[in-house]
Amino acid sequence: MAAILEYFFVFILFFYSCSASYREQYRVPQVTSPKWESYVFNNKEYIVQVMAVNWENAKILCRGYHNGTLAILDTREKAEFLAEALSESQFSLSSVWVGARRDSAEDAAGYRWGPGMELRRTALDVLASEQEENVARHYPVWLNRTHVPVPETGADCVALERVNHDRPVFLDLPCHLERAFACERDAHEMIRVTEVNNVRCRNGLYRLYDGKMDWHQSAAYCVLRGMALANIASLRCLRKLGMTMLKNRPSIENAWVGAKGNLGRWTWIDTGVSLFSMPAYTDATVDTWPPMRDRNNIKQSGCLQLDRHASHTPVFLESRCERKMQFICYEGSASQMVTQTAPSDDMYYYVLVRQLLYWQHANLNCAKLNGTLAFLDNSDILIQLLLVMGENKEEPIEHIWIAGRLNMTKDILTDTVSYSWYNPNNGKRIPDPKAVDNFHPGTYMPPWLDEEYTMDNSCLNLDRQDHLVGLVYGLPCDTAQYSICMIEKAPPKVVQTPAPLAPPPASSAELQSPATANTEGYDSS
Known part of the structure; x- marks a missing residue:
């Protein structure tokens, strides 16, 4: 009997040790949903939200919807925990926005989690390559982007990326x-919200909500429903909203709208435009805009x-962001559209086609765009x-399709089969390691992926490994996936201009024939 009890006791210990080791080895979410997962580490709850938004809207959603902040990973342990959680997540996420940023490339304070909370970035903190062993021992570690062109809009916000899986x-x-x-937070509360009225104005729809939220929660509520906290750009819309608020029962x-002030700078959050700038196509004048309650005594922040x-015309009024009140969302065109141009280099525009196509259809689609399916002629194009x-x-x-087809030839004398890759759009052969002797040093x-070529996988695919590591291999041509078209930029336009007239000779008054000249511009057609 004693032996049986001892065996049972050992089994219980083994069971609990296995259960503990399971949670030690894997980051198991505390709560899951189709749109987010929740993990707990050192009394902090980290919420991974799969919704794709820009950094500012991520900050709004963490503050207003999850009642927290963008994750502050100011220790190696926190960063490692979240990276491991992402590697075990049901969502296929390689990177997520976190709470560090800088104001601009000229910002002397650099990247920071908040006031006095620097996220260091020195040459010693940058990976030489994504396979470097240093990533497991160092904090902070930054991805090496020295060979990447700096975007025109800057690279001022920080995401957490995974390399080597976790x-x-x-x-x-x-x-x-x-x-x-x-996001990270300590607690979460639920608030009932009801739409009580709406106003059509400014080619869009203003929706008035009753829910008694603070400003950040109100802004998050609007963003989650594909709207923005209201940007009001005309006195007419202001009066219509005021009348609707009065007649509501x-x-x-008062109700929150979509502007916020910091150190005297008041801006609309959906456009980044100053509250004090005259809106386009407005019915206001310089003397009446913005319609503040007291234009001579405007608070610095709020x-x-x-x-x-x-008894009064509705006005804008500064307030503490923590106050609870109703709010107004706007559904429609933004006040100021931000145009995103296609990525490009000196030679090509790179157009991502987010349509699942077979290789042949992807190739034809690029031709219809006056371009060609992307090809790998050099490392610069690969990086782009x-x-x-x-x-x-x-x-x-x-994964994307790129321009490449596999060709098979058979020697009739020896029955030897050989394979070669070529670009069908220009007839050029694509260098591959199995035929390296056929190309110049x-x-x-x-x-390339190290594999045997077969005609079952005769269309060329490019994979993105980690972040800026590529891998090329063949796939069945009837695989449906995205593609990138390369569209050549217009060459310099050649125009005919008459040459200066030479002084007429004594015996003739013939004019010289026209000469050609190259202009520095580009064809605008």
């Missing part, structure tokens, strides 16, 4: 890119509300393609 590295990206994000005296009293795949405005993608060699 090792954390920080990545500086343009703030307008849309990514999943990670019960009447609404959040903006639309304030209405029965990987950037388009990994740093496009929407979700990063992992120094010829660019794409990053």
